[in-house]
Amino acid sequence: MADVNDVVKYTSKDFSSSQDVRWCPGCGDYSILAQMQRSSPDFGIKKENFVWISGIGCASRFPYYMDTYGFHGIHGRAVAIATGVKVNRPDLSVWVATGDGDLLSIGGNHFIHVCRRNVDLKIILFNNRIYGLTKGQYSPTSEKGKKTKSTPFGSIDFPFNPLSLAVGAGATFIARSLDRDPKHLQEMMKRAATHKGTAFIEVFQNCNIFNDGAFEILTEKDTKADNVLVLEQGKPMVFGKNNDKGIRLNGITPEVVNLSEGKYSINDLWVHDEFDADSTRAHIISRFAEKEGFPTPIGILKQEIKSTYDADFHEQIDNIKKTKGEGDLRKLLFTGNMWQVNNNN
Amino acid sequence: MEKGSLELNDVTVRFAGDSGDGMQLTGTQFTNTTALAGNDVSTLPDYPAEIRAPVGTTYGVSGFQLHFSNIDIQTPGDSPDVLVAMNPAALKVNLRDLKSGATIIINVNSFDTKNLRLAGYETNPVEDGSLTGYNVVQVPLSNLTSKALEGSGLSAKEIGRCKNFFALGMMYWLYSREVEPTTVWIESKFKNMPLLAEANKKVLMAGYYYGENTELFTTRYYVEPARLPDGMYRSISGNEATALGFITASVKSGLPLFLGSYPITPASDILHELSKYKNFGVRTFQAEDEIAGITAAIGAAFSGALAITTTSGPGLALKTESVGLAVMTEIPIVIIDVQRGGPSTGLPTKTEQSDLFQAVHGRNGECPVVVIAACTPNDCFNMAIEASRIALKYMVPVILLTDGYIANGAEPWKIPEPDEISKIDVKFKTEKEGFFPYLRDENLARPWAIPGTPGLEHRIGGLEKANITGNVSYDPENHEFMVRLRAQKVKNVENDIPELIVTGDENAELLVVGWGGTYGSITEAVNRSRKNGKKVAQAHFKYISPFPKNTMTILKRYKKILCPELNLGQLSQLLKSEYLVEVESFNKIQGLPFKSSEIEHKIESILGEK
Numbered sequence: 001m002a003d004v005n006d007v008v009k010y011t012s013k014d015f016s017s018s019q020d021v022r023w024c025p026g027c028g029d030y031s032i033l034a035q036m037q038r039s040s041p042d043f044g045i046k047k048e049n050f051v052w053i054s055g056i057g058c059a060s061r062f063p064y065y066m067d068t069y070g071f072h073g074i075h076g077r078a079v080a081i082a083t084g085v086k087v088n089r090p091d092l093s094v095w096v097a098t099g100d101g102d103l104l105s106i107g108g109n110h111f112i113h114v115c116r117r118n119v120d121l122k123i124i125l126f127n128n129r130i131y132g133l134t135k136g137q138y139s140p141t142s143e144k145g146k147k148t149k150s151t152p153f154g155s156i157d158f159p160f161n162p163l164s165l166a167v168g169a170g171a172t173f174i175a176r177s178l179d180r181d182p183k184h185l186q187e188m189m190k191r192a193a194t195h196k197g198t199a200f201i202e203v204f205q206n207c208n209i210f211n212d213g214a215f216e217i218l219t220e221k222d223t224k225a226d227n228v229l230v231l232e233q234g235k236p237m238v239f240g241k242n243n244d245k246g247i248r249l250n251g252i253t254p255e256v257v258n259l260s261e262g263k264y265s266i267n268d269l270w271v272h273d274e275f276d277a278d279s280t281r282a283h284i285i286s287r288f289a290e291k292e293g294f295p296t297p298i299g300i301l302k303q304e305i306k307s308t309y310d311a312d313f314h315e316q317i318d319n320i321k322k323t324k325g326e327g328d329l330r331k332l333l334f335t336g337n338m339w340q341v342n343n344n345n
Numbered sequence: 346m347e348k349g350s351l352e353l354n355d356v357t358v359r360f361a362g363d364s365g366d367g368m369q370l371t372g373t374q375f376t377n378t379t380a381l382a383g384n385d386v387s388t389l390p391d392y393p394a395e396i397r398a399p400v401g402t403t404y405g406v407s408g409f410q411l412h413f414s415n416i417d418i419q420t421p422g423d424s425p426d427v428l429v430a431m432n433p434a435a436l437k438v439n440l441r442d443l444k445s446g447a448t449i450i451i452n453v454n455s456f457d458t459k460n461l462r463l464a465g466y467e468t469n470p471v472e473d474g475s476l477t478g479y480n481v482v483q484v485p486l487s488n489l490t491s492k493a494l495e496g497s498g499l500s501a502k503e504i505g506r507c508k509n510f511f512a513l514g515m516m517y518w519l520y521s522r523e524v525e526p527t528t529v530w531i532e533s534k535f536k537n538m539p540l541l542a543e544a545n546k547k548v549l550m551a552g553y554y555y556g557e558n559t560e561l562f563t564t565r566y567y568v569e570p571a572r573l574p575d576g577m578y579r580s581i582s583g584n585e586a587t588a589l590g591f592i593t594a595s596v597k598s599g600l601p602l603f604l605g606s607y608p609i610t611p612a613s614d615i616l617h618e619l620s621k622y623k624n625f626g627v628r629t630f631q632a633e634d635e636i637a638g639i640t641a642a643i644g645a646a647f648s649g650a651l652a653i654t655t656t657s658g659p660g661l662a663l664k665t666e667s668v669g670l671a672v673m674t675e676i677p678i679v680i681i682d683v684q685r686g687g688p689s690t691g692l693p694t695k696t697e698q699s700d701l702f703q704a705v706h707g708r709n710g711e712c713p714v715v716v717i718a719a720c721t722p723n724d725c726f727n728m729a730i731e732a733s734r735i736a737l738k739y740m741v742p743v744i745l746l747t748d749g750y751i752a753n754g755a756e757p758w759k760i761p762e763p764d765e766i767s768k769i770d771v772k773f774k775t776e777k778e779g780f781f782p783y784l785r786d787e788n789l790a791r792p793w794a795i796p797g798t799p800g801l802e803h804r805i806g807g808l809e810k811a812n813i814t815g816n817v818s819y820d821p822e823n824h825e826f827m828v829r830l831r832a833q834k835v836k837n838v839e840n841d842i843p844e845l846i847v848t849g850d851e852n853a854e855l856l857v858v859g860w861g862g863t864y865g866s867i868t869e870a871v872n873r874s875r876k877n878g879k880k881v882a883q884a885h886f887k888y889i890s891p892f893p894k895n896t897m898t899i900l901k902r903y904k905k906i907l908c909p910e911l912n913l914g915q916l917s918q919l920l921k922s923e924y925l926v927e928v929e930s931f932n933k934i935q936g937l938p939f940k941s942s943e944i945e946h947k948i949e950s951i952l953g954e955k
Binding site: 071342 | 380577623763807817
């Protein structure tokens with residue numbers, strides 16, 4: 001990673017490319033781009049050491065708008081391309097912009113394997129629960145029963161829960177944020193930037209054309225507090241307009257409790273520990289929103305300090321060079337069972 | 346017993362047994378020893394796709410053929426002079442390939458009711474007269490192995506596994522080979538299993554002395570060393586040569602070698618080989634699938650590596666879209682396709698040349714790539730370097746075609762002096778002044794500006810790009826311009842490759858053209874036909890997209906053109922459509938290489954018997 005000390009002081013403008021942004025007016029992607037451009041100067045990374053990689057989809061146009069090195073790949077393969085960049089060049093800060101179709105449908109295989117390997121990549125999932133660029137088919141995160149162009153009678157697919165998937169696959173930094181919560185989103189980006197290993201941020205992003213209002217209940221002032229739980233390290237899980245609700249863990253079953261009735265106090269609540277070495281609790285948190293009456297958590301579900309694939313990759317090479325010595329081409333070719341042909345003798 | 350000694354010019358031997366009998370190892374040992382003895386050698390391993398097919402069945406038979414000689418040879422031999430058959434199934438599968446009067450050495454202990462039935466024999470071929478005309482040598486190989494290892498402390502199963510060394514020892518005696526290279530190999534291989542090392546050496550020697558003492562062999566054979574050009578030699582397979590070629594290209598270009606690959610038969614050995622050489626800074630990434638293999642290579646190339654991906658036909662199919670991405674982003678990568686029998690899973694362990702169309706045409710859009718092909722195991726080394734050179738110079742993906750036959754086959758390799766191999770010049774763009782990602786040099790190559798270079802931040806991708814600026818462009822004229830430019834860039838490579846060379850008769854009536862791994866069989870066939878007075882010449886394509894510049898001139902020079910291929914005529918069609926010439930296609934699609942006699946007969950049938 002770049003040396004923090006001699007990094008030039010950047011502004012968000014330094015990260016804006018000359019290209020006109022071509023997302024639909026009102027798209028949640030604009031906010032994600034803005035938050036990234038605003039937070040990037042604070043990462044302490046030289047601009048030339050950023051690489052943005054994407055696949056296909058609305059979200060995947062992202063690299064064109066960041067004035068860094070960028071690669072707009074093919075559908076589903078962003079993570080695999082990014083793995084090649086990072087493994088070849090661990091000195092670079094490699095980011096992936098991807099959507100729910102790109103990462104979880106056609107690119108699902110690469111996603112689970114990058115998490116498993118813990119390659120030091122930052123993956124921002126723009127989850128709008130719909131296919132935008134192909135004009136409105138359901139996606140692997142669309143809710144069951146969703147009526148779209150390809151499911152006029154309602155989808156019969158069960159959706160993926162991206163956070164559960166990331167927990168299961170072994171990602172070492174797992175977070176969620178909202179396009180409509182700029183401060184929180186910037187904070188998540190900064191935290192991801194400093195993490196060593198696969199950092200995954202799911203961003204709920206509104207597609208105002210094909211799936212408008214999908215996350216309204218989580219983003220609008222009058223409903224947000226009752227429906228969103230902001231996870232904070234070392235803090236009890238409290239939510240609700242008047243901070244009157246909380247979550248306690250009863251065995252392995254989470255329960256929503258009311259703090260104003262006298263039965264439970266703040267001391268009974270589950271205290272969030274994103275460094276919890278056992279990912280069982282992170283998994284439980286990832287499924288909150290699927291339970292009746294539970295809030296949707298945002299923030300960092302889990303982080304873990306673990307050796308990264310790219311670091312181990314080069315450490316192995318360095319160690320072998322140490323023990324065997326730097327490769328000598330002549331010795332490599334002239335080896336094994338050899339014999340001399342000399343027709344004069 | 347005093348035995349006779351007979352000098353031979355060349356011998357073709359085939360070892361055959363169950364896939365668990367160690368036939369590949371036996372053949373490889375015999376090959377190395379024979380190469381060390383100074384003979385020219387060519388090999389043909391032939392094994393089933395199943396790792397351990399049911400014991401004793403015909404579909405579990407694994408074979409290894411080698412041809413050795415006192416002259417420069419081109420093929421592993423059409424028909425074996427000697428077959429070592431470890432069981433009835435091995436006899437059944439291989440009998441039809443033998444020369445008439447060939448020697449068949451059988452492990453008579455395995456010819457019991459059970460094994461005969463498994464092989465589908467109703468009666469014992471050793472006794473029912475069906476082997477009349479062959480020189481059948483019945484050796485109680487299993488019993489002799491067991492006897493040699495009495496009291497060795499090994500289990501019956503372990504003892505059974507040693508019997509291939511008995512066969513090897515016996516063959517070493519029969520063909521006057523040294524046992525030492527194999528004993529040295531056994532010692533290093535079983536370094537940590539001294540019991541097994543002892544047992545295998547003991548059995549090897551038991552086989553050797555059996556050959557000397559048995560009355561079954563009355564004559565011992567001798568093949569003089571071949572008069573190969575002066576130099577230092579080692580035996581090498583095509584896959585090994587490919588791996589060494591890429592390491593050499595990495596050293597010569599000063600770029601780290603990155604391999605993104607997913608295991609697939611028969612290409613995996615390149616991954617295995619390259620994984621050994623991390624002290625050369627070789628970066629091998631075993632990806633989660635074929636697509637990740639190539640896309641990781643694209644990412645590595647984008648960030649400044651000499652990036653390659655290895656695969657076989659079905660894998661190339663999966664990589665197709667990514668090859669297009671490399672074409673569009675003008676990223677230098679090399680894709681190695683070790684061809685096997687197709688379509689679909691096809692014949693994983695058998696050879697074929699049926700991916701030529703896939704390599705040349707198999708992508709969406711107008712999507713030209715450079716396609717080159719290695720023609721012998723040795724040549725894989727040169728063509729790996731050549732593929733790297735072209736990719737880096739022109740900023741294009743290059744497909745290097747080899748095939749299962751030359752990939753697994755081995756031959757003596759005159760080791761090149763590294764200093765005599767040309768450097769590959771690579772310059773990363775670093776100056777900000779006048780930089781545009783799709784600016785062109787004299788070869789139409791765009792600059793390679795890698796991440797980490799201050800001031801050259803830029804974006805590339807699979808959408809159509811405006812020339813020079815590299816910005817996304819939907820402009821109709823620009824698209825046509827770029828399609829033509831990408832085609833021209835590949836076409837320009839013709840100025841930078843050797844011309845097509847014709848060998849053979851100057852006034853030939855017939856030109857035999859081929860490409861890739863058929864080189865040996867065609868060469869042998871043409872040479873034999875010429876000895877028989879036929880006016881025939883040969884030209885072999887190693888560069889297919891683009892073709893060498895003089896191709897037209899050469900093709901027009903001959904009345905008749907014959908093109909033998911292990912497919913339904915893919916090169917023929919390319920030549921016909923490109924040059925509007927008549928080409929007679931001669932095809933074999935059996936998962937096996939051509940026998941040179943098959944091509945020779947074809948030549949005769951065209952030119953008429955004399």
